[in-house]
Amino acid sequence: MFALVDCNNFYVSCERVFDASLQGKPVVVLSNNDGCIISRSQEAKDLGIKMGEPYFKRRRWLAEQGVRVFSSNYTLYGDMSGRVMEVLSNFTPELEVYSVDEAFLRLDGFLQQDLLTYSQTIQETIGRGLGIPVCVGIAPSKTLAKMANHLAKKKRQQSGGVWIISTEEEREQALKDVSIGDVWGVGRQYAARLQAAGVQTAWDLTQRSSDWVRQHLGGVVGVRLLKELQGKPCVQTALLQDKKSIACTRSFGKPVQDLTQLQEAVATYATRAAEKLRRQKSAAGAVTVFIHTSRFAPVEQYFRSITLELPVATDSTLELVQLAVDGVKKIFRPDIQYAKAGVILTELVPVQSIQADLFQVPTVVEHKGLMKAVDHINQTWGSGTVVLAAAGGQQEWQMLKGMRSRRFTTHWNDLLWVRC
Template sequence: MPPLYALVDCNNFYASCERVFAPQLAGRPIVVLSNNDGCVIARSAEAKAAGIPMGKPAFMCRELFTRHGVAVFSSNYALYGDMSARVMATLARFTPSLEVYSIDEAFLDLAGLPGGPEATARSLRETVVRWTGIPVSVGIGPTKTLAKLANRAAKKRPESGGVLDLAACPDPDAVLAATPVEDVWGIGRRHAAMLEGFGIRTALAFRELPRDFVKKRMTIQGLHTLLELRGQPCIDLEHAPPPARTLMSSRSFGQAVTTLDELAEAVAEYAARAAARLRSRGLVASGVEAYVQTYADKDGRPPYANAAFAAPRAATAHTGELITAARQALEMIFRPGHRYKKAGVILLGLEPVGRRQLSLLDASPEADARGGRLMAALDAVNAKWGKGALAPAACGIDKPWAMRQASRSPRYTTVWDELPVARAG
């Protein structure tokens, strides 16, 4: 049976997550800011209608925020990640053929499901909003690219009720004709500009191009996009993401850092976060890269940026060992007299823990087992009481360098002390 793809996309996801736990914000514009409360990275439909631009620095939008009564939130990634997991778990109840494409998007294969694709999509949409509070739109098509286009049309056509099946459209070509070529999944800015030069401005016009023309100028990936627009599936569902080769943890600082000790605290925290993610995926790392960036100096010196590599004695996911390696790398690149604005840690040489190559430098089996139990206990405490509830002393306590989040909402679903409280009467 040929596949029948649905793309489920959460509407204005970050803003919708905030609204789930603050229903009094219904109908009010909402924006979410980037790290350190810098720029607008998410907007509710009302904020878009108010003309608040994406990516604009928050301080330049204050007059707009005041005029339109905008609710402004700092990024709350713990909340967004958990709500995403709940949405994806709900979708998985409808079909095992599911690809989590991003934090707010998933592809499903609806082929063979009872009730028909549109009825299934409407049931799915109603279930997601009832169980999680997150509104979604669903686009259905014979290929993933067409499902993407259908989803875009579902959002732009209020009469669709949030669901659009291209096969049920009286004129599916009208959907392609209304889609600018730069909005087609798989066509980047460079190729869109090239196509514009040939007078190709819509998905429909692109679909009619000769195969040889597209393959010559856009390689096999461009040809796949062309064939998908013609209804020929070329891009399968990815039921499991490809294994990661690196894992990064970094942040811009809330204020400039000038000392090695404070910089080492930040790098230790990023290494600890990366180590926890490593263990959650059943992986170990054989190398650690630390990197730093500074502000331009007032005396005219250019910004300083550098990176260095260090290796633990053996591939590991142990937080302490990775922090030690990260500190070694940091000491190679630290330069006094600079104002550091960002640092990060990249774990390299990732492999499944069961495939780890043992060496003479490995700890004894007993010590390795003790370290594993210690990390399991650390992860269990943080899973129960919230990320960072228990952390190595190397990560510091006061953390003046920590990212600014002046308007972060509570982590309603992942931290016990921040759970919503219901009162009777």
């Protein structure tokens, strides 16, 4: 059996943990640069606010409706996500973090327990300890667990946020209650194609033969989905693995045309990527840098990228930043207003497996003490406490985030004050 634990309206829920006045009020959280709505409270959904709506089109209406609006606070959300996953790891030896707000739990050996009580204990533990509401779906396969979680949310008053599919009758009823477009792994185009062929629900799909599904739903992938819906697990739990590439990309708060500012941004992104690299104890053998204009601006469209390889893989911020700054200089054009830039670290290898150069000490060894000290300071006093001069000081290109809440759990100056 598999359980899928999904945090409800996660970004909004994180904001509500530290601001009780938001309870029961319509709340939305915006994407980078305050672009689109990416998280909505149930009250906001009830007002008809759609996911992905551009904020500038709805700004006045949202104010008139009394909707509280927040810029994205990924530092807070990432920390709260880590805490949720840490709690969930106490409930199973096999945990797969599927996204920032959901995870699969493998429940082999738990069949003797009352699964309803088990799920309610998860809800109570996370709710009491972190203040984040969650829904739990349990089923014999991961696709059915996703479906059970969908039903737990859709029928929350009836389910209490828990839905269990453990019998053939429960599986059949669940398949009939879920439209084909809401099945995990069925995209919009496939859903339209299946509906045109008379497949309206998940149950309808299970009534088709494997050959028919292979022909109409992506070959082997479609057959695997069919077996999952039949309660035969095909998608195994993928335990946490090191990433094959690490990226840091951001849109600018305003167009950037100056090379120095562009290099500051790229240096900042390379620094963030290097921190993630050291966190998983890896080293990078290549650095890719890209810059481009806005797709929506009435100007010449320009997109360029460059990949620079290292003779010896490294995790040193000093070397990775230097390479990124050199790379952006090679693809920079002075007559362009840039809207976004990014740094991607690839060809990752474990630090202990670096193929060293015969004639020089690898920077991963040479800079080890310095990088450890910098990481310790930034982890203790907050990200960005110690940075390279190449990252600049004013950083006028930073993303728009005028409505961002405080970083309550990761910055000393943002901690809550309690007066008694």
